[in-house]
Amino acid sequence: MMIEIKDLTVGVEGVEGNILKGLSLNVPAGEVHAIMGPNGTGKSTLANVLTGRDGYDIKGGSASFEGEDLLSLEPEERAAKGIFLSFQYPVEIPGVPAMTFLRASLNAQRKRRGQEDLSAPDFLKLAREKAKLLKVKADMLKRPLNVGFSGGEKKRMEILQMAVLEPRFAILDETDSGLDIDALKVVAEGVNALRAPDRSMLVITHYQRLLDYIKPDVVHVMAGGKIVDSGGPELALKLEAEGYDAYEGAAA
Protein backbone atom coordinates (compact mmCIF):
# COMPACT_ATOMS: atom_id res chain seq x y z
CA MET A 1 0.00 0.00 0.00
CA MET A 2 1.43 3.38 -0.89
CA ILE A 3 -0.39 5.39 1.75
CA GLU A 4 -1.97 3.77 4.75
CA ILE A 5 -3.68 5.93 7.37
CA LYS A 6 -5.15 4.23 10.39
CA ASP A 7 -7.35 5.72 13.13
CA LEU A 8 -5.57 9.06 12.87
CA THR A 9 -6.61 11.37 15.69
CA VAL A 10 -5.27 14.91 15.64
CA GLY A 11 -5.92 18.17 17.42
CA VAL A 12 -4.34 21.59 17.34
CA GLU A 13 -1.55 22.09 19.88
CA GLY A 14 -2.84 23.77 22.99
CA VAL A 15 -6.49 23.51 21.96
CA GLU A 16 -8.94 21.01 23.36
CA GLY A 17 -10.82 18.71 21.04
CA ASN A 18 -9.84 16.95 17.84
CA ILE A 19 -10.07 17.80 14.19
CA LEU A 20 -9.30 14.36 12.80
CA LYS A 21 -11.23 11.77 14.77
CA GLY A 22 -9.95 8.33 13.94
CA LEU A 23 -9.52 8.80 10.21
CA SER A 24 -8.57 5.74 8.17
CA LEU A 25 -7.69 5.78 4.48
CA ASN A 26 -5.67 3.65 2.08
CA VAL A 27 -4.35 4.79 -1.29
CA PRO A 28 -2.78 2.04 -3.42
CA ALA A 29 0.00 2.83 -5.89
CA GLY A 30 -1.13 4.25 -9.19
CA GLU A 31 -4.54 5.38 -8.00
CA VAL A 32 -6.09 8.80 -7.74
CA HIS A 33 -8.37 9.25 -4.77
CA ALA A 34 -10.57 12.23 -4.11
CA ILE A 35 -11.64 13.51 -0.73
CA MET A 36 -14.77 15.61 -0.68
CA GLY A 37 -16.45 17.13 2.28
CA PRO A 38 -17.96 20.25 3.75
CA ASN A 39 -15.84 23.15 4.93
CA GLY A 40 -14.20 22.77 8.32
CA THR A 41 -14.23 19.00 8.33
CA GLY A 42 -10.46 18.62 8.50
CA LYS A 43 -9.47 18.08 4.85
CA SER A 44 -6.63 20.60 4.95
CA THR A 45 -5.60 19.38 8.38
CA LEU A 46 -5.13 15.94 6.89
CA ALA A 47 -2.92 17.42 4.16
CA ASN A 48 -0.91 19.39 6.72
CA VAL A 49 -0.43 16.45 9.05
CA LEU A 50 0.69 14.15 6.24
CA THR A 51 3.30 16.68 5.13
CA GLY A 52 4.55 17.53 8.62
CA ARG A 53 3.37 21.03 9.39
CA ASP A 54 4.03 22.21 12.95
CA GLY A 55 1.28 23.05 15.38
CA TYR A 56 -0.67 19.81 15.41
CA ASP A 57 -0.96 17.37 18.26
CA ILE A 58 -1.09 13.80 16.99
CA LYS A 59 -2.93 11.91 19.68
CA GLY A 60 -3.38 8.53 18.08
CA GLY A 61 -3.24 6.39 15.00
CA SER A 62 -0.64 6.13 12.29
CA ALA A 63 0.21 7.17 8.76
CA SER A 64 2.71 5.31 6.64
CA PHE A 65 4.18 5.60 3.19
CA GLU A 66 5.09 2.24 1.64
CA GLY A 67 5.05 0.70 5.08
CA GLU A 68 7.30 3.33 6.66
CA ASP A 69 6.05 5.62 9.42
CA LEU A 70 5.58 9.13 8.06
CA LEU A 71 4.63 11.05 11.16
CA SER A 72 8.05 10.93 12.81
CA LEU A 73 9.80 12.47 9.79
CA GLU A 74 10.67 16.13 9.20
CA PRO A 75 8.78 17.83 6.35
CA GLU A 76 11.89 17.83 4.14
CA GLU A 77 12.46 14.12 4.78
CA ARG A 78 8.92 13.39 3.66
CA ALA A 79 9.44 15.57 0.60
CA ALA A 80 12.57 13.64 -0.34
CA LYS A 81 10.63 10.37 -0.05
CA GLY A 82 8.25 11.79 -2.61
CA ILE A 83 5.41 13.37 -0.65
CA PHE A 84 4.21 16.54 -2.32
CA LEU A 85 1.54 19.03 -1.35
CA SER A 86 0.01 21.43 -3.83
CA PHE A 87 -0.98 24.18 -1.40
CA GLN A 88 -4.44 25.64 -1.25
CA TYR A 89 -2.79 29.02 -0.73
CA PRO A 90 0.70 28.96 -2.26
CA VAL A 91 3.07 31.20 -0.32
CA GLU A 92 4.69 34.27 -1.86
CA ILE A 93 8.44 34.32 -1.39
CA PRO A 94 9.83 37.79 -2.18
CA GLY A 95 13.36 37.95 -3.50
CA VAL A 96 13.62 34.29 -4.46
CA PRO A 97 13.12 33.69 -8.19
CA ALA A 98 10.86 30.72 -8.91
CA MET A 99 13.62 29.06 -10.92
CA THR A 100 16.16 29.42 -8.11
CA PHE A 101 13.72 28.01 -5.59
CA LEU A 102 12.72 25.08 -7.73
CA ARG A 103 16.31 24.13 -8.47
CA ALA A 104 17.29 24.42 -4.80
CA SER A 105 14.30 22.23 -3.88
CA LEU A 106 15.04 19.57 -6.45
CA ASN A 107 18.72 19.40 -5.57
CA ALA A 108 17.97 19.31 -1.83
CA GLN A 109 15.71 16.30 -2.42
CA ARG A 110 18.27 14.62 -4.66
CA LYS A 111 21.02 15.18 -2.12
CA ARG A 112 18.92 13.58 0.59
CA ARG A 113 18.32 10.59 -1.67
CA GLY A 114 22.04 10.27 -2.36
CA GLN A 115 21.75 11.50 -5.95
CA GLU A 116 23.98 13.98 -7.73
CA ASP A 117 22.86 17.59 -8.18
CA LEU A 118 21.18 18.30 -11.46
CA SER A 119 23.45 20.71 -13.35
CA ALA A 120 22.18 24.17 -14.21
CA PRO A 121 21.78 23.46 -17.95
CA ASP A 122 20.03 20.13 -17.33
CA PHE A 123 17.72 21.75 -14.83
CA LEU A 124 16.94 24.60 -17.19
CA LYS A 125 16.03 22.14 -19.90
CA LEU A 126 13.77 20.16 -17.57
CA ALA A 127 12.05 23.24 -16.16
CA ARG A 128 11.45 24.75 -19.61
CA GLU A 129 10.00 21.55 -20.93
CA LYS A 130 7.57 21.21 -18.02
CA ALA A 131 6.74 24.92 -18.06
CA LYS A 132 5.68 24.65 -21.69
CA LEU A 133 3.24 21.85 -20.87
CA LEU A 134 1.68 23.96 -18.14
CA LYS A 135 1.69 27.14 -20.20
CA VAL A 136 3.95 28.86 -17.68
CA LYS A 137 5.84 31.68 -19.39
CA ALA A 138 9.60 31.94 -19.04
CA ASP A 139 9.38 35.36 -17.40
CA MET A 140 7.22 33.89 -14.62
CA LEU A 141 10.09 31.57 -13.74
CA LYS A 142 12.42 34.52 -13.31
CA ARG A 143 10.06 36.44 -11.06
CA PRO A 144 10.09 35.97 -7.29
CA LEU A 145 8.05 32.89 -6.47
CA ASN A 146 4.31 33.60 -6.52
CA VAL A 147 4.80 37.33 -5.89
CA GLY A 148 2.16 39.17 -7.86
CA PHE A 149 0.98 35.96 -9.52
CA SER A 150 -2.74 35.61 -10.14
CA GLY A 151 -4.62 32.76 -8.46
CA GLY A 152 -4.43 30.72 -11.65
CA GLU A 153 -0.72 31.39 -12.10
CA LYS A 154 -0.02 30.27 -8.55
CA LYS A 155 -1.85 26.99 -9.06
CA ARG A 156 -0.10 26.37 -12.37
CA MET A 157 3.20 27.05 -10.60
CA GLU A 158 2.28 24.45 -7.99
CA ILE A 159 1.65 21.82 -10.63
CA LEU A 160 4.83 22.86 -12.45
CA GLN A 161 6.76 22.20 -9.25
CA MET A 162 5.04 18.85 -8.99
CA ALA A 163 6.02 18.03 -12.57
CA VAL A 164 9.67 18.92 -11.92
CA LEU A 165 9.92 17.22 -8.53
CA GLU A 166 8.13 14.06 -9.74
CA PRO A 167 6.73 13.01 -6.36
CA ARG A 168 5.45 9.51 -5.56
CA PHE A 169 2.42 10.71 -3.63
CA ALA A 170 0.86 14.09 -4.34
CA ILE A 171 -1.81 15.81 -2.32
CA LEU A 172 -3.73 18.47 -4.20
CA ASP A 173 -5.43 20.70 -1.66
CA GLU A 174 -8.31 22.63 -3.24
CA THR A 175 -6.31 23.04 -6.42
CA ASP A 176 -9.49 24.18 -8.18
CA SER A 177 -10.19 27.11 -5.87
CA GLY A 178 -9.72 30.44 -7.57
CA LEU A 179 -9.41 28.96 -11.05
CA ASP A 180 -11.51 29.86 -14.04
CA ILE A 181 -12.48 27.07 -16.39
CA ASP A 182 -9.54 27.54 -18.78
CA ALA A 183 -6.99 27.56 -15.97
CA LEU A 184 -8.70 24.54 -14.46
CA LYS A 185 -8.29 22.63 -17.71
CA VAL A 186 -4.59 23.50 -17.95
CA VAL A 187 -4.00 22.44 -14.35
CA ALA A 188 -6.00 19.22 -14.80
CA GLU A 189 -4.08 18.34 -17.96
CA GLY A 190 -0.85 18.87 -16.07
CA VAL A 191 -2.03 16.62 -13.28
CA ASN A 192 -3.32 13.94 -15.67
CA ALA A 193 0.01 13.91 -17.48
CA LEU A 194 1.59 12.91 -14.18
CA ARG A 195 -0.61 9.91 -13.58
CA ALA A 196 1.62 6.84 -13.46
CA PRO A 197 1.56 3.30 -12.07
CA ASP A 198 4.05 4.20 -9.33
CA ARG A 199 2.47 7.53 -8.40
CA SER A 200 -0.65 8.12 -6.33
CA MET A 201 -2.63 11.24 -5.73
CA LEU A 202 -5.07 12.53 -3.20
CA VAL A 203 -7.28 15.26 -4.58
CA ILE A 204 -8.98 17.33 -1.91
CA THR A 205 -11.87 19.35 -3.17
CA HIS A 206 -15.07 20.95 -2.10
CA TYR A 207 -16.73 20.77 -5.49
CA GLN A 208 -17.28 18.03 -7.98
CA ARG A 209 -16.21 20.23 -10.90
CA LEU A 210 -12.50 19.40 -10.65
CA LEU A 211 -13.31 15.70 -10.79
CA ASP A 212 -14.76 16.12 -14.29
CA TYR A 213 -11.22 16.84 -15.40
CA ILE A 214 -9.20 14.73 -12.99
CA LYS A 215 -11.09 11.43 -12.91
CA PRO A 216 -10.61 9.71 -9.58
CA ASP A 217 -10.50 5.97 -9.05
CA VAL A 218 -12.10 6.31 -5.64
CA VAL A 219 -14.08 9.09 -3.99
CA HIS A 220 -14.16 9.43 -0.22
CA VAL A 221 -16.55 11.57 1.73
CA MET A 222 -15.07 13.22 4.78
CA ALA A 223 -17.24 14.60 7.54
CA GLY A 224 -16.61 15.30 11.19
CA GLY A 225 -12.94 14.42 10.99
CA LYS A 226 -13.19 11.02 9.38
CA ILE A 227 -14.01 9.18 6.19
CA VAL A 228 -17.72 8.40 6.29
CA ASP A 229 -18.30 6.95 2.84
CA SER A 230 -16.25 5.72 -0.10
CA GLY A 231 -17.19 4.76 -3.62
CA GLY A 232 -16.56 5.22 -7.31
CA PRO A 233 -16.68 8.51 -9.25
CA GLU A 234 -20.48 8.33 -9.19
CA LEU A 235 -20.34 9.22 -5.50
CA ALA A 236 -19.08 12.67 -6.40
CA LEU A 237 -22.04 13.23 -8.70
CA LYS A 238 -24.40 12.12 -5.99
CA LEU A 239 -22.83 14.58 -3.56
CA GLU A 240 -23.14 17.35 -6.10
CA ALA A 241 -26.86 16.60 -6.47
CA GLU A 242 -27.72 15.93 -2.84
CA GLY A 243 -25.17 17.88 -0.82
CA TYR A 244 -23.51 16.76 2.36
CA ASP A 245 -26.64 16.81 4.53
CA ALA A 246 -26.96 13.03 4.46
CA TYR A 247 -23.60 12.77 6.25
CA GLU A 248 -24.22 15.29 8.99
CA GLY A 249 -25.52 12.53 11.25
CA ALA A 250 -22.60 10.25 10.52
CA ALA A 251 -20.18 12.97 11.56
CA ALA A 252 -21.49 13.21 15.08
Added chain:
Amino acid sequence: MSISAQIPTPEALPHRRMEAWKWSDVRAALAKTPAPTGTAFTPLALPDGVVTLRFLDGVLQDSPDLPHGVQFDEAGKADFDETLPMAALASTLAHHHYALQISASLSAPLCLRITGQGPISIAVTLAPDCTATIIEDHVCAGGFANVALGYDLGKGAHLKRLLYQQGDASAVHVVTARMALGEAARLDQFSLGFGARLSRLETRLSYQGIEAKARLNGAYLLDDDRHSDQTFHVDHDVEDCTTRQLVRGVVKDRANGVFQGKFYVGRGGQHTDASMNHDALLLNGGACINAKPELEIYADDVACAHGNTSGALDEHALFYMRQRGLDEAGAKALLIRAFLGAAFDDLKDEALHDMMLAPVMNWLEAAL
Protein backbone atom coordinates in the same frame (compact mmCIF):
# COMPACT_ATOMS: atom_id res chain seq x y z
CA MET B 1 52.99 50.64 22.50
CA SER B 2 50.89 49.17 25.27
CA ILE B 3 47.18 48.75 24.78
CA SER B 4 46.20 50.51 27.99
CA ALA B 5 47.96 53.63 26.76
CA GLN B 6 45.59 53.68 23.80
CA ILE B 7 42.42 53.63 25.87
CA PRO B 8 41.31 57.14 26.61
CA THR B 9 40.29 58.18 30.10
CA PRO B 10 36.69 57.19 30.84
CA GLU B 11 35.57 60.84 31.08
CA ALA B 12 36.40 61.31 27.41
CA LEU B 13 34.26 58.45 26.22
CA PRO B 14 30.65 58.66 25.05
CA HIS B 15 28.18 56.77 27.21
CA ARG B 16 24.55 55.71 27.43
CA ARG B 17 23.27 58.93 28.98
CA MET B 18 24.13 60.70 25.72
CA GLU B 19 21.21 60.41 23.30
CA ALA B 20 23.33 59.36 20.31
CA TRP B 21 25.09 56.67 22.36
CA LYS B 22 22.28 55.29 24.49
CA TRP B 23 22.41 51.89 22.75
CA SER B 24 26.20 51.84 22.34
CA ASP B 25 27.81 52.64 25.65
CA VAL B 26 31.49 52.84 24.79
CA ARG B 27 32.47 53.93 28.29
CA ALA B 28 30.89 50.88 29.89
CA ALA B 29 32.28 48.57 27.23
CA LEU B 30 35.81 49.82 27.79
CA ALA B 31 35.57 49.57 31.57
CA LYS B 32 36.51 45.92 31.10
CA THR B 33 38.74 44.38 28.44
CA PRO B 34 37.99 40.66 28.19
CA ALA B 35 40.49 38.30 26.58
CA PRO B 36 39.95 37.76 22.85
CA THR B 37 37.93 34.65 22.01
CA GLY B 38 40.03 33.87 18.97
CA THR B 39 37.44 34.40 16.25
CA ALA B 40 38.74 33.41 12.83
CA PHE B 41 38.60 36.25 10.32
CA THR B 42 38.38 35.87 6.60
CA PRO B 43 39.67 38.84 4.65
CA LEU B 44 37.53 40.03 1.77
CA ALA B 45 38.25 38.17 -1.44
CA LEU B 46 39.28 41.22 -3.42
CA PRO B 47 38.80 41.34 -7.17
CA ASP B 48 41.91 41.33 -9.35
CA GLY B 49 43.87 44.51 -9.65
CA VAL B 50 43.01 45.98 -6.26
CA VAL B 51 45.89 47.83 -4.57
CA THR B 52 45.84 47.42 -0.79
CA LEU B 53 47.23 49.69 1.89
CA ARG B 54 47.69 47.68 5.09
CA PHE B 55 47.52 49.18 8.54
CA LEU B 56 48.22 47.40 11.82
CA ASP B 57 47.70 49.04 15.21
CA GLY B 58 47.38 52.42 13.56
CA VAL B 59 50.58 52.16 11.49
CA LEU B 60 51.00 51.72 7.75
CA GLN B 61 52.74 48.38 7.13
CA ASP B 62 54.05 48.70 3.62
CA SER B 63 54.17 51.10 0.72
CA PRO B 64 52.73 49.46 -2.36
CA ASP B 65 53.02 51.00 -5.80
CA LEU B 66 50.05 53.28 -6.12
CA PRO B 67 48.16 53.91 -9.33
CA HIS B 68 48.72 57.11 -11.26
CA GLY B 69 47.01 60.04 -9.59
CA VAL B 70 47.09 58.59 -6.07
CA GLN B 71 49.22 60.04 -3.31
CA PHE B 72 49.53 58.70 0.18
CA ASP B 73 51.35 60.62 2.94
CA GLU B 74 51.47 61.35 6.59
CA ALA B 75 49.49 64.46 7.38
CA GLY B 76 48.47 66.78 10.16
CA LYS B 77 45.69 66.08 12.66
CA ALA B 78 42.19 66.02 11.24
CA ASP B 79 39.58 68.11 13.01
CA PHE B 80 36.43 66.44 14.31
CA ASP B 81 34.04 68.35 16.53
CA GLU B 82 31.88 67.11 19.42
CA THR B 83 29.29 65.68 17.03
CA LEU B 84 31.73 62.87 16.36
CA PRO B 85 33.35 62.30 19.77
CA MET B 86 35.00 58.99 18.92
CA ALA B 87 36.57 60.36 15.75
CA ALA B 88 37.78 63.39 17.69
CA LEU B 89 39.41 61.04 20.20
CA ALA B 90 41.00 58.97 17.47
CA SER B 91 42.44 62.05 15.86
CA THR B 92 43.72 63.40 19.19
CA LEU B 93 45.35 60.16 20.26
CA ALA B 94 46.59 58.76 16.95
CA HIS B 95 50.34 58.60 16.49
CA HIS B 96 49.93 58.72 12.74
CA HIS B 97 47.60 60.76 10.59
CA TYR B 98 47.42 59.77 6.98
CA ALA B 99 46.17 61.47 3.87
CA LEU B 100 45.08 59.75 0.69
CA GLN B 101 44.71 62.06 -2.25
CA ILE B 102 43.12 60.88 -5.45
CA SER B 103 43.46 63.26 -8.36
CA ALA B 104 42.63 60.94 -11.26
CA SER B 105 39.83 58.50 -11.96
CA LEU B 106 40.82 55.00 -10.91
CA SER B 107 40.12 51.93 -12.98
CA ALA B 108 40.53 49.51 -10.05
CA PRO B 109 39.45 49.82 -6.42
CA LEU B 110 41.82 50.79 -3.63
CA CYS B 111 41.61 48.82 -0.41
CA LEU B 112 42.35 50.10 3.08
CA ARG B 113 42.86 47.06 5.28
CA ILE B 114 42.79 48.28 8.85
CA THR B 115 43.55 45.68 11.50
CA GLY B 116 44.71 45.53 15.09
CA GLN B 117 43.95 48.08 17.73
CA GLY B 118 44.34 51.69 18.65
CA PRO B 119 43.45 55.00 17.07
CA ILE B 120 44.11 55.91 13.46
CA SER B 121 43.00 58.74 11.25
CA ILE B 122 42.92 58.83 7.48
CA ALA B 123 41.78 61.73 5.35
CA VAL B 124 40.70 60.91 1.80
CA THR B 125 40.32 63.55 -0.87
CA LEU B 126 38.75 62.86 -4.22
CA ALA B 127 39.44 65.62 -6.76
CA PRO B 128 36.65 67.11 -8.87
CA ASP B 129 35.16 64.86 -11.54
CA CYS B 130 37.21 61.86 -10.44
CA THR B 131 35.77 58.42 -9.91
CA ALA B 132 37.11 55.95 -7.37
CA THR B 133 36.15 52.87 -5.41
CA ILE B 134 37.50 52.43 -1.91
CA ILE B 135 37.10 49.19 -0.02
CA GLU B 136 37.60 49.44 3.73
CA ASP B 137 38.32 46.08 5.33
CA HIS B 138 38.18 46.58 9.10
CA VAL B 139 39.19 43.78 11.45
CA CYS B 140 39.54 44.06 15.22
CA ALA B 141 40.70 40.75 16.69
CA GLY B 142 40.41 41.98 20.27
CA GLY B 143 40.81 45.06 22.45
CA PHE B 144 39.82 48.47 21.16
CA ALA B 145 40.12 49.90 17.68
CA ASN B 146 39.05 53.42 16.87
CA VAL B 147 39.18 54.50 13.25
CA ALA B 148 38.46 58.03 12.07
CA LEU B 149 38.03 58.75 8.39
CA GLY B 150 37.38 61.96 6.56
CA TYR B 151 36.20 61.95 2.96
CA ASP B 152 36.07 65.03 0.81
CA LEU B 153 34.46 64.67 -2.59
CA GLY B 154 35.10 67.46 -5.04
CA LYS B 155 32.56 68.82 -7.51
CA GLY B 156 31.25 66.07 -9.73
CA ALA B 157 33.37 63.40 -8.05
CA HIS B 158 31.96 59.90 -7.65
CA LEU B 159 33.00 57.63 -4.80
CA LYS B 160 32.00 54.08 -4.14
CA ARG B 161 32.75 53.24 -0.54
CA LEU B 162 32.47 49.62 0.56
CA LEU B 163 32.94 49.05 4.24
CA TYR B 164 33.38 45.62 5.77
CA GLN B 165 33.64 45.19 9.53
CA GLN B 166 34.53 42.09 11.54
CA GLY B 167 35.32 42.07 15.24
CA ASP B 168 36.07 39.56 17.92
CA ALA B 169 33.31 38.94 20.46
CA SER B 170 35.53 40.68 23.05
CA ALA B 171 36.41 43.72 20.95
CA VAL B 172 35.24 47.32 20.92
CA HIS B 173 35.37 48.45 17.31
CA VAL B 174 34.48 51.95 16.21
CA VAL B 175 34.72 53.27 12.66
CA THR B 176 33.60 56.83 12.06
CA ALA B 177 33.51 58.66 8.76
CA ARG B 178 32.78 62.26 8.03
CA MET B 179 31.80 62.79 4.43
CA ALA B 180 31.61 66.10 2.61
CA LEU B 181 30.08 66.10 -0.87
CA GLY B 182 30.70 68.92 -3.30
CA GLU B 183 28.29 70.07 -5.99
CA ALA B 184 26.89 67.20 -8.07
CA ALA B 185 29.16 64.75 -6.29
CA ARG B 186 27.95 61.22 -5.82
CA LEU B 187 28.51 58.72 -3.06
CA ASP B 188 27.50 55.07 -3.24
CA GLN B 189 28.18 53.56 0.14
CA PHE B 190 27.61 50.06 1.38
CA SER B 191 28.49 49.06 4.93
CA LEU B 192 28.48 45.44 6.02
CA GLY B 193 28.94 44.75 9.72
CA PHE B 194 29.33 41.53 11.65
CA GLY B 195 29.56 43.24 15.01
CA ALA B 196 31.77 42.85 18.06
CA ARG B 197 31.21 43.20 21.78
CA LEU B 198 30.44 46.75 20.78
CA SER B 199 30.79 47.98 17.23
CA ARG B 200 29.75 51.27 15.76
CA LEU B 201 29.90 52.23 12.11
CA GLU B 202 29.02 55.87 11.91
CA THR B 203 28.64 58.05 8.85
CA ARG B 204 28.07 61.77 9.06
CA LEU B 205 27.45 63.28 5.69
CA SER B 206 26.99 66.83 4.68
CA TYR B 207 26.15 68.19 1.28
CA GLN B 208 28.36 71.17 0.49
CA GLY B 209 27.09 71.82 -3.01
CA ILE B 210 23.83 71.48 -4.87
CA GLU B 211 22.60 68.45 -6.81
CA ALA B 212 24.74 65.91 -4.99
CA LYS B 213 23.52 62.39 -4.42
CA ALA B 214 24.23 59.74 -1.82
CA ARG B 215 23.15 56.19 -1.40
CA LEU B 216 23.82 54.83 2.08
CA ASN B 217 22.99 51.15 2.07
CA GLY B 218 24.10 48.61 4.57
CA ALA B 219 23.56 45.26 6.19
CA TYR B 220 24.44 43.59 9.45
CA LEU B 221 24.40 39.97 10.58
CA LEU B 222 24.84 39.24 14.26
CA ASP B 223 24.87 36.14 16.41
CA ASP B 224 25.81 35.19 19.98
CA ASP B 225 26.18 38.32 22.10
CA ARG B 226 27.40 40.57 19.33
CA HIS B 227 26.44 44.18 18.99
CA SER B 228 26.49 46.30 15.87
CA ASP B 229 25.44 49.91 15.58
CA GLN B 230 25.07 51.62 12.23
CA THR B 231 24.48 55.30 12.73
CA PHE B 232 23.93 57.87 10.01
CA HIS B 233 23.44 61.60 10.02
CA VAL B 234 22.85 63.45 6.78
CA ASP B 235 22.77 67.24 6.56
CA HIS B 236 20.79 68.64 3.66
CA ASP B 237 21.30 72.37 3.77
CA VAL B 238 21.84 73.07 0.08
CA GLU B 239 19.31 72.61 -2.71
CA ASP B 240 18.45 69.64 -4.87
CA CYS B 241 20.30 66.87 -3.09
CA THR B 242 19.11 63.28 -3.10
CA THR B 243 19.64 60.68 -0.40
CA ARG B 244 18.60 57.04 -0.58
CA GLN B 245 19.07 54.60 2.24
CA LEU B 246 18.25 50.94 2.74
CA VAL B 247 19.79 49.07 5.67
CA ARG B 248 18.80 45.51 6.47
CA GLY B 249 19.86 43.46 9.44
CA VAL B 250 19.58 39.96 10.84
CA VAL B 251 20.03 39.15 14.52
CA LYS B 252 19.97 35.84 16.32
CA ASP B 253 20.80 34.42 19.77
CA ARG B 254 21.21 37.36 22.14
CA ALA B 255 22.65 39.75 19.57
CA ASN B 256 21.81 43.42 19.55
CA GLY B 257 21.44 45.43 16.36
CA VAL B 258 21.23 49.20 16.41
CA PHE B 259 20.18 51.50 13.59
CA GLN B 260 20.11 55.25 14.00
CA GLY B 261 19.37 57.42 11.03
CA LYS B 262 18.82 61.13 10.99
CA PHE B 263 18.09 63.24 7.95
CA TYR B 264 18.32 66.91 8.72
CA VAL B 265 16.94 69.32 6.14
CA GLY B 266 17.79 72.93 6.88
CA ARG B 267 16.12 76.01 5.36
CA GLY B 268 18.64 75.89 2.56
CA GLY B 269 17.71 72.33 1.66
CA GLN B 270 14.84 73.04 -0.75
CA HIS B 271 14.00 70.22 -3.16
CA THR B 272 15.72 67.67 -1.02
CA ASP B 273 14.61 64.19 -2.02
CA ALA B 274 15.42 61.72 0.72
CA SER B 275 14.23 58.32 1.85
CA MET B 276 15.44 56.19 4.73
CA ASN B 277 14.59 52.54 5.24
CA HIS B 278 15.70 50.07 7.85
CA ASP B 279 14.32 46.55 8.19
CA ALA B 280 15.43 43.88 10.61
CA LEU B 281 14.81 40.19 11.03
CA LEU B 282 14.89 38.66 14.49
CA LEU B 283 15.59 34.95 14.23
CA ASN B 284 14.72 34.14 17.82
CA GLY B 285 13.20 35.60 20.95
CA GLY B 286 16.38 36.68 22.73
CA ALA B 287 17.69 38.88 19.93
CA CYS B 288 17.18 42.63 20.05
CA ILE B 289 16.86 45.53 17.63
CA ASN B 290 16.96 49.18 18.59
CA ALA B 291 16.10 51.58 15.82
CA LYS B 292 15.69 55.32 15.70
CA PRO B 293 14.81 56.86 12.35
CA GLU B 294 14.53 60.64 12.48
CA LEU B 295 13.62 63.37 10.07
CA GLU B 296 14.11 67.00 11.02
CA ILE B 297 12.89 69.34 8.31
CA TYR B 298 12.87 73.13 8.09
CA ALA B 299 12.45 73.57 4.33
CA ASP B 300 8.92 73.54 2.89
CA ASP B 301 9.41 72.00 -0.54
CA VAL B 302 10.99 68.63 0.07
CA ALA B 303 10.19 64.93 -0.28
CA CYS B 304 11.33 62.95 2.72
CA ALA B 305 10.21 59.51 3.78
CA HIS B 306 11.25 56.88 6.22
CA GLY B 307 10.25 53.34 7.00
CA ASN B 308 11.35 51.03 9.73
CA THR B 309 10.29 47.43 10.34
CA SER B 310 11.31 44.44 12.36
CA GLY B 311 9.88 40.96 12.37
CA ALA B 312 10.47 37.25 12.24
CA LEU B 313 10.85 34.87 9.32
CA ASP B 314 7.54 33.89 7.77
CA GLU B 315 6.57 30.49 9.21
CA HIS B 316 4.27 29.74 6.29
CA ALA B 317 7.09 30.36 3.85
CA LEU B 318 9.44 28.16 5.88
CA PHE B 319 7.00 25.26 5.89
CA TYR B 320 6.31 25.71 2.20
CA MET B 321 10.01 25.55 1.41
CA ARG B 322 10.60 22.52 3.63
CA GLN B 323 7.65 20.76 2.00
CA ARG B 324 9.53 21.18 -1.26
CA GLY B 325 12.58 19.49 0.22
CA LEU B 326 14.81 22.26 1.58
CA ASP B 327 16.02 21.61 5.11
CA GLU B 328 15.23 24.17 7.75
CA ALA B 329 18.64 25.85 7.62
CA GLY B 330 18.57 25.93 3.82
CA ALA B 331 15.09 27.41 3.79
CA LYS B 332 16.05 30.07 6.33
CA ALA B 333 19.23 30.89 4.42
CA LEU B 334 17.29 31.38 1.20
CA LEU B 335 14.75 33.65 2.90
CA ILE B 336 17.41 35.69 4.70
CA ARG B 337 19.52 36.03 1.60
CA ALA B 338 16.46 37.27 -0.27
CA PHE B 339 15.68 39.71 2.54
CA LEU B 340 19.22 41.12 2.59
CA GLY B 341 19.39 41.05 -1.20
CA ALA B 342 17.40 44.26 -1.54
CA ALA B 343 20.19 46.20 0.17
CA PHE B 344 22.81 44.55 -2.06
CA ASP B 345 20.91 45.18 -5.29
CA ASP B 346 22.42 48.62 -5.69
CA LEU B 347 25.92 47.18 -5.91
CA LYS B 348 25.81 47.16 -9.67
CA ASP B 349 29.39 46.01 -10.16
CA GLU B 350 29.12 42.24 -10.15
CA ALA B 351 32.61 41.58 -8.77
CA LEU B 352 32.04 43.97 -5.86
CA HIS B 353 28.53 42.62 -5.28
CA ASP B 354 29.84 39.08 -5.06
CA MET B 355 32.77 40.14 -2.88
CA MET B 356 30.40 41.66 -0.32
CA LEU B 357 27.92 38.80 -0.53
CA ALA B 358 30.50 36.06 0.08
CA PRO B 359 30.88 36.72 3.84
CA VAL B 360 27.09 36.82 4.14
CA MET B 361 26.83 33.36 2.62
CA ASN B 362 29.57 32.11 4.97
CA TRP B 363 27.75 33.55 7.95
CA LEU B 364 24.48 31.93 6.92
CA GLU B 365 26.19 28.59 6.55
CA ALA B 366 27.85 28.81 9.95
CA ALA B 367 25.09 30.46 11.96
CA LEU B 368 21.97 28.59 10.85
